[in-house]
Amino acid sequence: MTSKPEWGLKTSALSVAEEYADRVRGKNIIVTGVAPQGVGEGTALAFASQQPANLLLLSRTKEKLEAIADIIQTTYPGVSVRTIVVDLASQTSIRKAVEEVKDTISTLDILVNNAGVTRRLRHWTEEGIETQFGVNHIGTFLLTSLLFPLLKAAAEKSPPGATRVINLSSHGHMLSPIRFHDYNMENKEIPQEEKPAARMPPAFAKASDDGYLSTIAYAQSKTANILFTLYLQEHAKASGIMSYALHPGGVISSLGREHDKDVAETIAATSKYWKNSDEGASTSLVAALDPALDECRGLYLADCQFFQCAEHARSRDAAQKLWELSEKLMGDKFIVE
Template identity: 70%
Template sequence: MTSNPAWGESTSALEVAKAYAQGIEGKNVLVTGVAPEGVGSGTALAFASQKPAILILASRTKEKLEAVASSIRASYPGVDVRTVTVDLASQATIRKAAVEVAGLISKLDILVNNAGVTYDTRRWTVEGIEMQFGANHIGPFLFTKLLLPLLEKAAKDQPAGATRIVNLASHGHRLSTIRFHDYNIENKEVPPEEKPFSPMPPAFSRVCEDGYMPTVAYAQSKTANILFTLYLQEHLKSKGIMSYAVHPGSVSTNLGRDHDPEMAEAIAKTAKYWKTPDEGASTSLVAALDPALNERAGLYLADCQFFPAAEHARDPKIAERLWKLSEELIREKFDLG
């Protein structure tokens, strides 16, 4: 259970940051996927409001990063804001970015893997991995691996569990498990347990001419975010590091800018309440800062409270299998000791 059960869908991330100011002041924080008017910018602004030591903003587009950094500096002149360019669809740039981060800080207290993509047509990462799985899961998987020594160093000086890794997922994970026999969504034959769940609205069940299923690809990547979190929880406890996955809610951002009208309408119908970027960031702040969560208190949060993830997203055996596949796709071991 979280410390504040009264918080919900309309809670402000700034309010959460103020409540847990001691967990931010003097700490080093890194947020990925930062762009104007997005959940990442709302997350970064909330952290900035409570005097972090160094706040690192990481994203693909330098101009968008600088726009958010300038806004933060104008609102909070005393905050040391740094920017790092990283493309989560390119493992080479991820490695370069991790080296850059290590040159800026000697330890990392909070990592928020906020970045995410969604597309209606097939795209590939530089390494030839289906884009949504590659950028939404494999990219953060590698980035987290490379930053782990900084997190471990921070954890040595903090109460157990206060050092956090937060992974943004989505309720969309309920539509698909991991397609181990067809993770690139190439219309290969898969066993029954890996087939899309039904019934789904026509827009969500659409299959492109090349066999690509965009909604299933997105759902698979979000399931991966939660299973990644589960594995981290079970293997980082001894190092004093805790991890949680979050659903930010329905936020009006540019994430779905490539959706066609049918898909955009289908997604809109799933939303009961449209959040601002500040409200969309609040659950990430709870996951990152609530001291009641130092001890493993759940896995997945939505609207600032714990929420049940689908069964296939909380199976340790599936999590371990995904971990091994992810290691294969980054071509090295991610050993947690």
């Protein structure tokens, strides 16, 4: 259970940050995927409101990053905020960005892996990985791996579990497990246990002309976010680091701008209430800051409370298998213990 069972659907991220101000003040924090009118903006503004030592904002578009940095510097003068451009579809870009991070900070208290992408048509990362899996999971996996020494250094000076890795997932993960036999969505034969949910709205099962299942590709990547978190929970705790995954809720943003009309309408029907960026960031702030969560209390949150994720996202065997695949695709080992 979280510290505040009364928090929920309409809780403000700013109010969460204020409640746990001592967990932000003087800390080094990274938020990825920061852009106007999205969860990243709400997350960044909430952290900035409580005087972190260094707030680093990482995203793909320089102009969007600078727009949020300008808001922060106007609203919260004196906050040390830095923007770093990174393209999670390029492992070269990720490695370059991490070097810039290391030039700025030597410890990292909180990493919020907020960045994500949805694509209607098939695209590939620089390394030839299907883009939704490549950005939403593999890019995040590599970034976290390269930043892990900074997290360990922070954890040495903090209470166990106060140093956190937060991974944004989605209830969309329920539509599909990891397709280990076809993670690039190339229409290969897969076993029954890797097939998508048997029942889903027709719009979600629709394929493009080349057979690309966009919604299933997204769902697979969101399952990966949770399995990544599960592995971190079990293996990073020895270093004093805790990790949680979460669903931010239905948030008004540009994330789904490529969706076909029927897909957009189907998604819209899944949420009775659409959050603004501040409300959409509240669960990220709870996952990152709540002191009750220093000790592992669960795996996945939604609306500021723990929520049961799909069974396929709780499999330790799948988490281990995904970890090994991820190391292969990034071409290196992720030393977590």
